[in-house]
Amino acid sequence: MAAVDDGPADQACAITARGLVKEYRRGDVVDRVLDGASLEVPKGRYVSVMGPSGSGKSTLLHLLGGLDRPDAGEVLLDGAPLSSLSDDDRTRLRRRKIGIVYQFFNLVPVLSVRENIALPAVIAGQRERTYRDKLEQVIELVGLTDHHSKRPNELSGGEQQRTAIGRALFIEPSVLLADEPTGNLDFRSGADILALFVEAQRAFDQTIVMVTHDPRSAAYGEEVLLLRSGSVAGRLDLDSRGQDTARADRAHEARPRAVLRWLEDQEQLDLTPHPPRRARVEGQAAVRL
Ligand code: ADP
Numbered sequence: 368m369a370a371v372d373d374g375p376a377d378q379a380c381a382i383t384a385r386g387l388v389k390e391y392r393r394g395d396v397v398d399r400v401l402d403g404a405s406l407e408v409p410k411g412r413y414v415s416v417m418g419p420s421g422s423g424k425s426t427l428l429h430l431l432g433g434l435d436r437p438d439a440g441e442v443l444l445d446g447a448p449l450s451s452l453s454d455d456d457r458t459r460l461r462r463r464k465i466g467i468v469y470q471f472f473n474l475v476p477v478l479s480v481r482e483n484i485a486l487p488a489v490i491a492g493q494r495e496r497t498y499r500d501k502l503e504q505v506i507e508l509v510g511l512t513d514h515h516s517k518r519p520n521e522l523s524g525g526e527q528q529r530t531a532i533g534r535a536l537f538i539e540p541s542v543l544l545a546d547e548p549t550g551n552l553d554f555r556s557g558a559d560i561l562a563l564f565v566e567a568q569r570a571f572d573q574t575i576v577m578v579t580h581d582p583r584s585a586a587y588g589e590e591v592l593l594l595r596s597g598s599v600a601g602r603l604d605l606d607s608r609g610q611d612t613a614r615a616d617r618a619h620e621a622r623p624r625a626v627l628r629w630l631e632d633q634e635q636l637d638l639t640p641h642p643p644r645r646a647r648v649e650g651q652a653a654v655r656l
């Protein structure tokens with residue numbers, strides 16, 4: 368998928384997934400949610416993942432982030448075989464290298480913005496002076512300098528999501544994974560969050576994989592993948608389109624139009640969410656670090 372000039376492909380890829388299979392059992396019934404999903408995400412690329420509700424987008428993200436392991440296939444993180452590690456090693460690698468942002472922010476209510484952002488270091492018992500520079504840099508990037516001592520319930524939804532993104536970026540992750548990060552925000556706050564992803568990509572050469580069902584959001588990525596019937600069934604390259612070069616304005620109206628046209632070609636125009644077939648807790652109640 369990616370044009371790689373130097374060295375083996377895996378070294379230039381932040382994440383490689385090969386032939387991922389994931390099944391869920393309910394009594395005698397086996398749901399094969401992923402059935403051979405493969406993708407490559409080059410370092411520094413911003414990839415959007417679309418697909419109908421229930422197509423396995425969140426499941427795929429969990430496997431890419433090492434929160435869960437596939438029944439078959441493998442995930443390579445910076446070339447290292449994430450999915451074949453023991454649970455303990457996989458958790459360690461995930462905490463060091465994966466930043467995750469959810470639809471419902473998952474902040475710790477009793478901690479301030481700065482404590483939430485530095486949570487991995489707070490939990491590890493590090494003194495603030497050892498990470499203060501990094502923390503200030505992240506607080507500034509996510510635009511919360513004026514709010515750094517507030518608690519989550521004193522923030523707008525957009526500010527809470529900025530805090531969650533700050534926490535994800537604080538560890539300088541190899542990959543930032545985001546599952547419907549604007550799904551709980553109004554249009555304006557959502558656009559701010561997407562612009563922040565582009566800013567993180569520019570500032571840190573941050574690799575980003577973002578799940579969304581919204582074509583306008585997907586258009587901020589440099590490529591869009593379509594998940595369907597358990598595998599990656601389509602790919603749209605948004606970088607090769609006219610004026611929309613790598614760092615061009617991702618909100619430019621030509622980009623969402625290109626995504627919509629492409630979805631139409633794929634007969635996937637109806638990506639609006641509908642109630643899940645089975646009730647389940649979305650976004651996880653607990654913060655997972
Ligand atoms: P999407 O994010 O694309 O809406 P999901 O990955 O959340 O889809 O879910 C895909 C399918 O897998 C759904 O049918 C869902 O009910 C099922 N599923 C997801 N997680 C679990 C789980 N932990 N146990 C059982 N079924 C699950």
Ligand code: MG
Nearest residue numbers: 424425426546
């Ligand atoms: Mg989902």
